[in-house]
Amino acid sequence: MIIMIAAVAENNALGKNNELVWHLPNDFKRFKSLTTNHHIIMGRKTFESFPKPLPNRVHVVITRQKDYNPEGCILVDSIEKAIAICPENEDSYIIGGGEIYNLGMEHADILEITKVHHSFDADAYFPEIDKTDWQLVESEENFRDEKHLYDYTYETYIRR
Template structure:
């Protein structure tokens, strides 16, 4: 299965200047639990936003830069090639950024969203989840606390 995973604000904001604009430790834990030991597909800018490659994951980076060759990554130039590399019998994850999410939306089976209940000034946005294409099958509310400045909800969508 191809699973798209993202943390998205109420206004579909993903981030600004190649960084998240919120900090939700529980969301980071959930991301790690879901994506560890799987293939993760991302754009070059998303990959470069990490201080180092994420452990226990196979990184597939999509870029048009022909000379881009970071160590330990598989480099491709289309989302279709990225998905073709992923094992058919395992979950693989599209992890961003905005352009890659838009390209991957028609190729995705499941969307795992952390909906951050706030709006943010951003320069990168998640594509609209259209009700006619996607069915919300699970929703788990979480409330702000000493480690989380915002309420947030985990949402799982499946393709109709």
């Protein structure tokens, strides 16, 4: 299965200046739990936003830069090639950024969304989830606390 995973604000904001504009430690834990031991597909800018490669994951980086060669990554120049590299019988995750989510939407089987209940100024946005194509099958509300400044909901969508 191809699964897109993202934390998305009420206005579909993902981030600004190649950074998230919120800090939700529980969402980071969920992301780690879901993506560990799987292939993760991302754009070059998303890869560069990490201080180092994420442990216990196969990094598939989409880039048009011919001379780009980070250690330990599989490099491809299209979403189709990225998906083709992933094992067919395993879950693989598309993890961003905005352009890659737009390209990946037609290929995804599942959306794992953390809906952050706030709007943010951003320069990267998640594509609109068309409810005629996607069915919400699971929803778990989480409320702000001393470590989480915003309410947020984990949402799982499957393609209709």
